[in-house]
Amino acid sequence: MKVAKFGGTSLASAAQIKKVCEIVKTDESRKVIVVSAPGKRYKEDTKVTDLLIQYAEARLSGQSGEETYARIAERYTEICGELRLPKETAEEIALHLSQSLLYVPGENAGRFMDRVKAAGEDTCAKLVAHYLQSQGKEAVYVNPKEAGLLVTGEPGNAHVLPEAYEKLSLLAEQPGIVVFPGFFGYTPEGELVTFSRGGSDVTGSILAAAIKAELYENFTDVDSVYVVNPHLVHEPKDIREITYREMRELSYSGFSVFHEEALYPAYRAGIPVCIKNTNNPQAPGTMIVSERTVHDNQVAGIASDNGFCSIYVGKYLLNKEIGFGRRLLQILEEEGLSYEHTPSGIDNISVILREKDLTPEIEQRVVERLKRELHAEEILVERGLALVMIVGEGMRRSVGTSARATAALAKARVNLEMINQGSSEVSMMFGVKEVDADRAVIALYEEFFPKAAAPIADIAVSVNA
Ligand SMILES: Nc1ncnc2c1ncn2[C@@H]1O[C@H](COP(=O)(O)OP(=O)(O)O)[C@@H](O)[C@H]1O
Numbered sequence: 082m083k084v085a086k087f088g089g090t091s092l093a094s095a096a097q098i099k100k101v102c103e104i105v106k107t108d109e110s111r112k113v114i115v116v117s118a119p120g121k122r123y124k125e126d127t128k129v130t131d132l133l134i135q136y137a138e139a140r141l142s143g144q145s146g147e148e149t150y151a152r153i154a155e156r157y158t159e160i161c162g163e164l165r166l167p168k169e170t171a172e173e174i175a176l177h178l179s180q181s182l183l184y185v186p187g188e189n190a191g192r193f194m195d196r197v198k199a200a201g202e203d204t205c206a207k208l209v210a211h212y213l214q215s216q217g218k219e220a221v222y223v224n225p226k227e228a229g230l231l232v233t234g235e236p237g238n239a240h241v242l243p244e245a246y247e248k249l250s251l252l253a254e255q256p257g258i259v260v261f262p263g264f265f266g267y268t269p270e271g272e273l274v275t276f277s278r279g280g281s282d283v284t285g286s287i288l289a290a291a292i293k294a295e296l297y298e299n300f301t302d303v304d305s306v307y308v309v310n311p312h313l314v315h316e317p318k319d320i321r322e323i324t325y326r327e328m329r330e331l332s333y334s335g336f337s338v339f340h341e342e343a344l345y346p347a348y349r350a351g352i353p354v355c356i357k358n359t360n361n362p363q364a365p366g367t368m369i370v371s372e373r374t375v376h377d378n379q380v381a382g383i384a385s386d387n388g389f390c391s392i393y394v395g396k397y398l399l400n401k402e403i404g405f406g407r408r409l410l411q412i413l414e415e416e417g418l419s420y421e422h423t424p425s426g427i428d429n430i431s432v433i434l435r436e437k438d439l440t441p442e443i444e445q446r447v448v449e450r451l452k453r454e455l456h457a458e459e460i461l462v463e464r465g466l467a468l469v470m471i472v473g474e475g476m477r478r479s480v481g482t483s484a485r486a487t488a489a490l491a492k493a494r495v496n497l498e499m500i501n502q503g504s505s506e507v508s509m510m511f512g513v514k515e516v517d518a519d520r521a522v523i524a525l526y527e528e529f530f531p532k533a534a535a536p537i538a539d540i541a542v543s544v545n546a
């Protein structure tokens with residue numbers, strides 16, 4: 082039994098949905114189909130989820146959101162028409178959408194936003210189930226509430242609850258193909274909550290673990306995962322096989338092709354994941370597995386992500402002060418901040434955070450507390466940082482990877498703000514200014530994958546490089 086998840090690009094139009102149904106029909110073992118909301122049909126297009134967010138924001142600010150609503154409804158009407166679904170089905174889909182987007186004045190804003198966002202996948206799942214039925218397949222839409230996909234309650238940031246798996250395992254016994262909307266679940270109290278953006282990947286992984294699938298297929302619009310973002314380098318080297326650990330690090334660091342939280346359920350249940358292309362299903366794709374043959378020095382991938390900042394704290398003899406680190410992290414905890422990395426020296430320590438979390442007010446409070454409570458001698462907050470990550474199991478027992486990386490970065494005139502080697506030694510992190518991030522990735526790609534193709538565009542050089 083397989084679980085196959087289809088992303089927004091795979092469901093963006095009637096033509097794409099036809100491809101999806103062909104893929105489903107060609108392999109009887111594709112038992113559970115997880116669908117996203119229709120995505121972009123062309124580069125400048127808008128994903129349905131983004132339209133839904135726009136609509137919810139309009140309603141919450143007292144506007145009608147009428148125009149956006151019409152654009153959303155039109156996407157589904159157009160698809161129903163082109164798939165030649167019966168008039169009654171198109172009407173049923175339209176009614177379901179309009180009911181899902183009803184705004185009850187006074188409703189909790191976070192809950193309303195999640196309900197509206199989820200309507201994208203929910204409506205799409207109904208539509209795909211109808212289309213499969215019209216093609217003679219036994220297919221049934223299954224709602225996450227009835228199926229028991231129980232999650233935690235923070236709006237837009239749900240996490241699956243362990244007790245969800247038992248009931249979800251019954252999906253395996255459902256006759257025919259199960260068509261399941263991705264991206265959301267329900268709290269035990271019955272509130273709808275979405276995962277973070279891109280979270281249909283997470284739904285697929287949870288269902289694969291629940292039904293103990295032999296494979297979790299994740300269909301998207303690229304033939305494979307590449308060693309760098311294909312928007313940066315023309316036709317980069319593809320990855321045929323990668324470990325869960327490597328993929329986890331790369332997803333975290335910016336490989337947006339697979340959600341960073343989607344690996345864990347499949348990993349825990351020992352289910353391999355295959356990233357495949359809806360537009361070219363014959364291509365072998367990328368297999369994510371627990372073990373692979375690893376060569377010394379081998380780098381599996383290079384990623385980067387923007388939006389970080391660092392708090393540098395300096396104090397003479399910090400290394401001798403028992404409890405300094407704990408008290409520093411406690412201040413962050415009390416200010417509601419989670420941290421990403423903590424590179425440190427003898428007399429200093431830096432904490433890397435997501436920039437969006439460190440609002441100016443929180444920053445001011447944290448800096449004051451570091452001075453007052455920890456007697457820090459030097460505090461420096463730096464914003465606009467990117468983390469560039471090289472990842473590879475083979476780096477663990479190899480010498481010279483960091484020397485090669487730093488030399489390549491120096492040659493490309495990238496200023497290094499910090500370096501950190503993860504304790505797992507599967508990754509090495511370089512903190513750079515955001516403006517240098519793309520150039521850094523290209524320089525590292527050319528170093529570790531020497532037969533590299535040319536970068537796609539001229540990359541900016543930071544002013545202080
Ligand atoms: N290293 C990478 N390998 C492959 N694709 C990548 C990588 N990094 C970023 N991407 C981007 O991820 C996209 C697919 O993810 P996404 O847009 O979420 O697809 P879907 O709509 O199928 O969920 C690709 O089109 C590609 O632009």
Ligand SMILES: N[C@@H](CC(=O)OP(=O)(O)O)C(=O)O
Pocket residue numbers: 087088089090117118120128130131201263264277278279280281282
């Ligand atoms: N539609 C949601 C969830 C999702 O996973 O979408 P996609 O599969 O298109 O990345 C989003 O855009 O966040």
